[in-house]
Amino acid sequence: MRWGRVELLGLIHLGELCLSIQEGREAACKKLACMKLPITLFLLLAASLMAQPAPEASPNHSRQHSHRFGDTERWVKAWESPERDAQQQPDEVIRRLEIKSGQVVADIGAGSGYFARRFATAVGPTGEVLAVDIEPGLLEYIRHRAEQEGQANLTTVLASETDPKLAPRSVDLVFVCNTIHHFDDRPAYIQLMKSALRPGGRVVVVDYRPEAVLEHGPPAWMRLPAATISSELESAGLATEILEFLPVQYVVIGKLRP
Numbered sequence: 001m002r003w004g005r006v007e008l009l010g011l012i013h014l015g016e017l018c019l020s021i022q023e024g025r026e027a028a029c030k031k032l033a034c035m036k037l038p039i040t041l042f043l044l045l046a047a048s049l050m051a052q053p054a055p056e057a058s059p060n061h062s063r064q065h066s067h068r069f070g071d072t073e074r075w076v077k078a079w080e081s082p083e084r085d086a087q088q089q090p091d092e093v094i095r096r097l098e099i100k101s102g103q104v105v106a107d108i109g110a111g112s113g114y115f116a117r118r119f120a121t122a123v124g125p126t127g128e129v130l131a132v133d134i135e136p137g138l139l140e141y142i143r144h145r146a147e148q149e150g151q152a153n154l155t156t157v158l159a160s161e162t163d164p165k166l167a168p169r170s171v172d173l174v175f176v177c178n179t180i181h182h183f184d185d186r187p188a189y190i191q192l193m194k195s196a197l198r199p200g201g202r203v204v205v206v207d208y209r210p211e212a213v214l215e216h217g218p219p220a221w222m223r224l225p226a227a228t229i230s231s232e233l234e235s236a237g238l239a240t241e242i243l244e245f246l247p248v249q250y251v252v253i254g255k256l257r258p
């Protein structure tokens with residue numbers, strides 16, 4: 001349990017009050033008066049120790065949902081690690097989404113572009129992929145790599161924490177991988193994603209199951225069950241389906257109703 005300043009000051013005053021009562025009652029009050037200063041100092045020391053900030057839930061995630069990824073080099077290394085592919089199965093995820101050539105895909109929370117680059121291949125030169133993120137460093141990495149790899153249909157969008165900055169009715173697929181648990185106001189954000197969809201468009205959420213045992217990734221308290229995401233997408237008016245083929249993640253598809 002952590003104590004606020006008001007409670008701590010109250011504790012100090014309580015200690016002093018007890019001493020005063022004691023002093024009034026006992027003949028040995030002079031002895032106790034000598035103890036008053038050390039006891040007050042002890043209480044102050046205890047107060048300062050208890051007032052230390054609570055430790056973070058994990059080294060990478062504080063006890064809040066929004067979370068910054070400013071260290072580009074560190075996060076690119078983590079998200080692009082070859083070991084990720086076996087668990088993430090990006091090609092299988094994209095195959096199941098049945099992306100068509102010429103479609104427009106927005107990858108929100110694109111990170112290093114791990115999925116965005118693959119979407120850019122799937123939609124082909126007549127399609128477009130918008131890599132959306134709030135970290136300028138990561139977007140710079142995506143731009144540089146797309147240029148190097150000749151992916152002219154991959155562009156970047158600098159979003160704010162509450163708005164992906166997508167034009168209304170402009171995309172066929174909004175894809176959100178390992179990111180939706182960072183949104184503070186999901187219903188509002190889901191509305192923005194929905195309003196960016198073209199007729200027949202889909203919002204696809206890939207995220208970690210709360211019960212999955214992870215070596216890396218968000219702590220269990222931060223993860224959201226597939227049923228929660230599904231019901232939030234349904235509340236926004238989308239028709240949902242849950243796919244369970246990945247080892248530690250689910251895929252929720254929310255389709256715009258005709």
Ligand SMILES: C[S@@+](CC[C@H](N)C(=O)[O-])C[C@H]1O[C@@H](n2cnc3c(N)ncnc32)[C@H](O)[C@@H]1O
Pocket residue numbers: 066067068069079108109110111112113114115132133134135138159160161162176177178179182183
């Ligand atoms: C755990 S990473 C996932 C990256 C990528 N989707 C992947 O699977 O490799 C989360 C990403 O979401 C971004 N992000 C966090 N909050 C965001 C927000 N409110 N809007 C857009 N992007 C956000 C972070 O900057 C980070 O790049």
